[in-house]
Structures are given as structure tokens and as C-alpha cells.
Amino acid sequence: MRVDEPTATGYDNRTAFAEELAALARADDRIVAVCNDSVGSSNLGAFREEFPDRLINVGIAEQNMVGVGAGLASTGLIPFVCGAGPFITGRSTEQVKADVAYSQHPVILCGMSPGMAYGELGPTHHSVEDLSWMRALPGLDLIVPADRQQTRQAMRALVAEPRPTYMRIGRHKVPDVTNEGDTLVRGRIDVAVPGDDVAIIATGTLVSRALLASRQLAEAGLSARVLNAAWISPLDEATILDAARSTRAVVVAEEANTAGGLGAAVAQLVAGQGIGVRVVSLGLTEFAPTGSNDLLLEHFGLTSDNIVRVATNALEARGA
Template identity: 50%
Template sequence: MAQAAPVQKDFKDCRNAWAATLEALAGEDERIVAVVNDSIGSSKLGGFAKAYPDRTVNVGIAEQVMVGVGAGLANGGKVPFVSAAACFLTARALEQIKADVAYSGYNVKLVGQSSGIAYGELGATHHSIEDLAWLRQLGQITVIVPADAWETEQAVRWAARHEGPVFIRVSRMPVPDLDISDRSFQPGRAEIVRAGDDIAVIACGTTVHLAAAAADMLSDEGISARVLNMATVNPLDEAAVSDAAATGAIVTVEEAHVRGGLGGAVAEWTAANHPVRVSRMGFDGFRQTGSIAHLFGAAGLSPEGIAAEARRTIQTG
């Protein structure tokens, strides 16, 4: 079974970009407040708490309360960034996210830390692979899955000035910067990472650089694979999906559940608007306990695995 590539020296922890950006923004806007569930350390908010102790609200291990406090602060004119491990933020406090944030339309910024299977060895209780499927249903929330440190910074900056609820999914798994020139972060707009017209690979978050590497491998075989960084899962860039469908085959890749997440969104749109073969790569059901490399490898989430799935999809499309 193919294994995920080992972490390299030029890979970056996106949590550092998130924390540094929030701290910088707080110096410019006194409305910004951090709300956490006893996760100052894992949220990388030690510097923020030291610089702005009066704007750091630690509710303890009480995620429902945490989201409710965030909604109350937003109702009072603050710009709360509510940060916690994604598995607990989106599962334990889903009712509060639905009623207090999405339904009420409050200006709350939810930040899901250590998302996907980043807590690999802690098992299914700490994996957060269902979060995209859950939050996509709450149409008022913009759902962003940054692919690298640059995009994480841009997403946080955009969220701070955007009026409305936002969910930003931040992984603790280090990733490289994408080699895209003249980048401009636009929510709801996909980035073209690689051009191609034989098949399209649509990825988000920690899998985008793997999809790009897979496209490079396929190129050596004469297969032209388009790679899209679909950082915004809600709203979906339907024009980009339409162009992807025009290649005749699509593979979606995500560090999330294949049912209802990015793969689900793409499959739903193509089924209704441009029927085409869609193969979804990610996780399906509870994952076993194991390292990130093991779990990624078991799901085929590697350049070799993605390239192999692209070949199969072309052949069966």
C-alpha cells in the first residue's frame, strides 16, 4: 500500500500562520476576540493570550458554551474567532453552530484546529472527517479549507473583514507552499494548480500538493491532468466544476469523509448539471488508530495513489 510522503524541512504548520495573522489583526482591530476551549496551546494562541489577555476567553472544556459565548460576543459587536480541535468544535457543538451561528447569521469565525486525521494515533473519537459534510448543510456558513500557510493567512484576513459566519479548517499536518504565481485569495473561487484536459483532480487542504505531484507523474506518461485547489467547499465554485467536467472525468481528493464533503458537493453538482464519471478519494467510515502516514497510505492519499485512481477513472469513464 502506498504511503504518504514524509514531512520535509520546507513544509509549514498552518497553525503558525493562523496564530500570527490573528495576533496581527488584533493589533489593528480591537473588536477581535479569541474564544477557546482550554486549547490555548494546541490553537497556537499563547502569543495572542499574552498580548491581549482581556480579549482571550477560555471557557474550559465546554464547546457548546464556547460557541454560544462567541455568538453573544458577535451580537455585542465583537469579531470572535472561536478556536478548538475540529472534532470537538463541529461535533459536540453542532447544535450551537446551527442555531446560534448559522440560523442567527451572527458574525462568528469558527476555526477547526488539527482537522482531518491529524490526531491519528488517538483514533476515531479525535478524527474530524465528517465536519465538511455537516457544515456544508448550513448554507450561511462559508467553509474554507486552506491548502498552505499563505492561503491560511489570507483566509483569516478575509474572515476578519467579512460580515457573516465562517468556518476555517486548519490542519496541524505540515504542508508545502503551492507553486502558483500571482495568487489572489477569493472565497468561492478555485485555483488552477496544474492545467490539463484529459482529467481533472479537484482537491482541498492537505491533499492539494499531493494532487499536484500526481499530475506531474501523469504528465510524464502523456496524461494531461488539471488540478484545482477548491479551498472553498461552501459556496462551491460551480464554474470551475463545470470546466472540470468538460475533461470527461473527475477525481476528488480530501482529508475528509467522501460522503458529503468536497467529493459529495462535486458529485451532486455534476449529477444535476453535467453528468460525468466522478471518483472520490478520502476516508469512508471510522478510521483505525494509526499514524498519519499509515492512514493516508491506507486511503491511497499519496501522489502514486491519486495517479492510479486517475488512470482507473479515465479507463472506466
């Protein structure tokens, strides 16, 4: 893991997704894409040009889209089913449950523009419940890549071993937080930065902010361990428990609702072990007001400054 200063500029995972999907499809004719009129928003225009028969656009019909994905998978194909995060999870939750997770059809569900990426379009278009909803389904993997590299690696891993999966594909530029050559392993959470005062467990867009927070904390003499929780289900319990046992406070940061998301998973795990460490969960607790993605991240305290503040307070409350 690299610890470069996160920058305002970067690369968007959606572009990496589109490039990787085409590259994978060139090498493997089992790969198909399914979408709900979202050729543009899923960045599938070039894929359609190159593989017109292998892009199945069912129109604005998400329940059918997920069922079609399950049917394609059941014939031996590897479908990447793409739709805006709120709709592919919310509108078709029962299809994800029955047709994908319970049936164990190896469909790769791609939630495009997740979190609050749609900013001013509002809570109808925000996908902040997806981690809670999808995490509740047995037999469904959950991946939130933090950068373009992890996006590509997740896709390669899934093509090598197709399995029912929901993965988030961000639309905004994010800095690289991993290096080419770093490997993403199913069910393993990487320790991006070592440390033993506080653990920051971040996912997706929050990883770069957590890395920045760790640098700020270091300047204040506190060592923060940063975990990049990309492959969330199945959960890497060992790495999380080690972080909780080795530090005096845990902060979890996710662009998602705190009810049932990664923070809830960590708190349940840590409390279940009787580890007396405070677990603070940063995320959404209500529908977002009108604002840009950046403004809303700030509004809900999903910034490096707030991670520093919360981590410091947690350590003080503990009497550090």
C-alpha cells in the first residue's frame, strides 16, 4: 500500500471498470454486460461498439435486469450487471436475494456511482443503503474498491472465480491508494499503514481520507493503523480483531449509512469478542440535504479532519 498524499485529482473507477471489462471480454467470450438503459452512465458505450451482441440492455427495468443476469450466469456466461447503485440494489433487492444470492448464480452486480456520488440529485439517487442491504445477504460477496487498481483487480479475481457479488463502481476521481502489483485477495483486508494508537477502518472513497488523517495524527504524535476494507463480504475478521486488540480506539469511515454497514459489522465483531475498545462509526444517519458530493461528505463528517477529531476524542475519552 502506498501512503502518498491523497490529491484532489485522481482517476475514476468507472473508467478503469470500462477499460478492464473490454480487456477481459477480448480474452474471454463468456463475459457479457447487462444494463438498464445505463449505457452512458455505466460507461459501456465502447463495450457496445466492440461487442454489440454481448451488451444486453433491458431498458429501464431493474427487476428484469437482475433476473436476466441470473439466467445468463446459469448458462455459463459471466454477466457484469450494471446499474446506478440505488436502483440495482433497491429496486431489485428481492431479485438479488432470490435469483443471485440464494440461487448462487454467479452474477457480478455493479453498483455505479454509489454513495452520494450523484450529489445534488438527492437521496433518491444516493446509494448509501446498499452496503447494509447487500451485507445482509448470505452467499453474496461485497467489494468496495478504493481506487482504479483495486477495481481492476476485483474484476480479474471475479472472472477467475465467478461468484455472486455486489461491487461498487465510483464515478468521481479518487487518488491512487494502492500500487500496481498490490494484490486484492478475496476476504482479506489490507493494512495500508501500520500503527497502534488508533485504527481507522475505511472503505472506498474514504480510504484516501483515512490515509491523510493518519498523516495528520502522526504529526500530533499518534500512530494510526489504516485498514483498506475493499472486500467486505466475506469479512476479514482476523485483521479487524487484530486492529481492535492492538489499538485503543477504532474509527470506521464509509460513504454509507451507519445502520448495518461496515461500521456496524466492525462494532458487532469487536463487541462480540469483549474487546473493550471504543468503536466510532462515521457515515450517514439521515437523508442527505441538497449539495455536491464533496459538500455532503463534509456535512456528514466524512473528511480527514473529522476522522482526526473523532480519533483524538475517542483516545481522550479512553484516557490515553
